[in-house]
Amino acid sequence: MSYAQKMLDALEAGQMETARQLFTQVLKHDDDETQYNLAEELYAMGFNGQAKRLYQDLLGRYPDQGDLATALADIAVSDGDTDAALNYLSRIQPGDPAYVQSLVSAADVYQTLGLYEVSEQKLLEAKKLAPKEPVVTFALGEFYFDWGHFPQAIAAYNELLAGGTKELAGVNIEARLAASLAQTGQYEDAVAAYEDVGVDALDLNGRFELGGLYLQLDDPAKAITNLQAVIDTDPSYANAYLPLARAYEAQNQPDKALDTVQAGVMVDNTNPDLYALGGKLALSEDNPDLAENYLQKALKIDPEDQGNMLAWSNFLVQQERDQENIDFLSQIDRSGDVDPQIYWNMAKSYDRLDDVKKARENYLLAFNRFQDSPDFLHDLIDFFQSTGARAELKAALVRYLKLVPTDDDMQMRLDELNDEAD
Numbered sequence: 363m364s365y366a367q368k369m370l371d372a373l374e375a376g377q378m379e380t381a382r383q384l385f386t387q388v389l390k391h392d393d394d395e396t397q398y399n400l401a402e403e404l405y406a407m408g409f410n411g412q413a414k415r416l417y418q419d420l421l422g423r424y425p426d427q428g429d430l431a432t433a434l435a436d437i438a439v440s441d442g443d444t445d446a447a448l449n450y451l452s453r454i455q456p457g458d459p460a461y462v463q464s465l466v467s468a469a470d471v472y473q474t475l476g477l478y479e480v481s482e483q484k485l486l487e488a489k490k491l492a493p494k495e496p497v498v499t500f501a502l503g504e505f506y507f508d509w510g511h512f513p514q515a516i517a518a519y520n521e522l523l524a525g526g527t528k529e530l531a532g533v534n535i536e537a538r539l540a541a542s543l544a545q546t547g548q549y550e551d552a553v554a555a556y557e558d559v560g561v562d563a564l565d566l567n568g569r570f571e572l573g574g575l576y577l578q579l580d581d582p583a584k585a586i587t588n589l590q591a592v593i594d595t596d597p598s599y600a601n602a603y604l605p606l607a608r609a610y611e612a613q614n615q616p617d618k619a620l621d622t623v624q625a626g627v628m629v630d631n632t633n634p635d636l637y638a639l640g641g642k643l644a645l646s647e648d649n650p651d652l653a654e655n656y657l658q659k660a661l662k663i664d665p666e667d668q669g670n671m672l673a674w675s676n677f678l679v680q681q682e683r684d685q686e687n688i689d690f691l692s693q694i695d696r697s698g699d700v701d702p703q704i705y706w707n708m709a710k711s712y713d714r715l716d717d718v719k720k721a722r723e724n725y726l727l728a729f730n731r732f733q734d735s736p737d738f739l740h741d742l743i744d745f746f747q748s749t750g751a752r753a754e755l756k757a758a759l760v761r762y763l764k765l766v767p768t769d770d771d772m773q774m775r776l777d778e779l780n781d782e783a784d
Contacts, residue, residue, distance in 0.1 A: 365392050372384055373407070394424075397419070425453075427460075428460030431464070432451070435451045451467055462498065465485065465488035482509075496525065500533075503535075519538055520539065522535050534564075537563075553575050556571070566595060570589065570601065573606070582612035589609060597625075607619045607623045623640035631659075634660040637657070637663070638673045640653075641653045653677060660673065661674050672703050702728045705728035706728040721745060725745060734765065739758055740762065743758045
């Protein structure tokens with residue numbers, strides 16, 4: 363029995379000191395092939411130091427063996443030494459059987475350094491030299507997927523599937539294709555790809571992606587099935603709570619949606635969108651105290667987000683805390699793009715505080731955006747009627763009734779206005 367095998371047996375038995383002593387004997391007595399095989403085994407087991415020593419000794423004896431340099435480069439990457447990795451890979455020249463693999467390895471190193479263009483060049487050269495090699499095509503697909511160039515990733519994954527490769531390096535190619543299709547907005551194709559994989563074959567990330575796709579396709583029931591399965595399997599999967607809550611909301615189950623938010627913020631208390639949705643749901647469930655708590659937390663996490671600002675303002679308007687709403691909205695910088703809802707909310711608060719001039723100013727500022735909104739026109743009609751602005755009232759009533767011709771109350775108001783004019 364070789365010293366290498368004795369060392370592996372000692373490692374399996376947990377006899378570390380014996381294994382260390384045997385390693386010395388391996389270096390002295392075992393042949394090169396045995397040492398090479400041991401190096402592969404040790405690297406796979408995570409004993410990078412001993413594997414590195416064996417590969418370095420072998421490379422000293424066989425300086426033209428590119429696979430030894432590639433193996434040392436992989437170990438250097440694992441150890442975080444990118445300079446050493448690139449030095450090893452630069453030794454491998456075109457024509458060496460390991461050259462294509464060295465290009466793939468170099469691409470990985472450059473990608474970790476953020477040099478995506480250089481990484482792409484290495485992979486495209488490898489693809490040119492080995493156009494039918496699945497490992498190279500897979501490396502290209504993964505590179506483009508990580509870089510966010512999803513059309514190119516889709517092309518690579520489709521090429522692999524067309525060649526009969528459905529899994530490589532533990533990655534399900536069909537699932538990766540589905541995720542890429544989803545990123546390009548091809549939701550139906552993405553769902554079809556995930557369904558080809560089969561739900562049972564998907565990992566948690568795949569189930570999460572599929573649940574989100576069903577939500578995008580307005581199928582909240584299937585979204586709930588998949589997203590709830592993710593959380594049931596791993597309650598710490600923080601990203602699943604927000605879309606699951608939205609799915610329950612879309613299913614007209616606000617109580618379950620709010621329960622989901624409450625569970626979600628216990629896992630992740632840094633997501634302003636989760637708190638904002640929770641505030642909205644708490645209001646619908648007649649829990650203003652919880653709504654205020656959540657909306658304030660959303661605003662504290664991201665105070666510059668207009669969505670959070672408006673959610674808080676909407677809450678203040680609903681609670682008729684009008685002066686507080688005006689004071690809050692008055693602090694917002696309106697020199698750039700401003701959501702017109704701000705003006706509508708200001709108008710409603712000024713109206714209730716009987717500041718007719720400022721209410722009118724803000725209603726008019728909001729008009730261009732909301733002139734086709736029945737809710738806005740309803741508020742505007744009430745305002746014009748309360749202030750006696752007959753011409754504006756008539757114009758608003760006519761516009762409203764074009765949108766909601768079945769509203770008998772508004773039709774009666776218009777009829778009365780016309781009768782007064784006769």
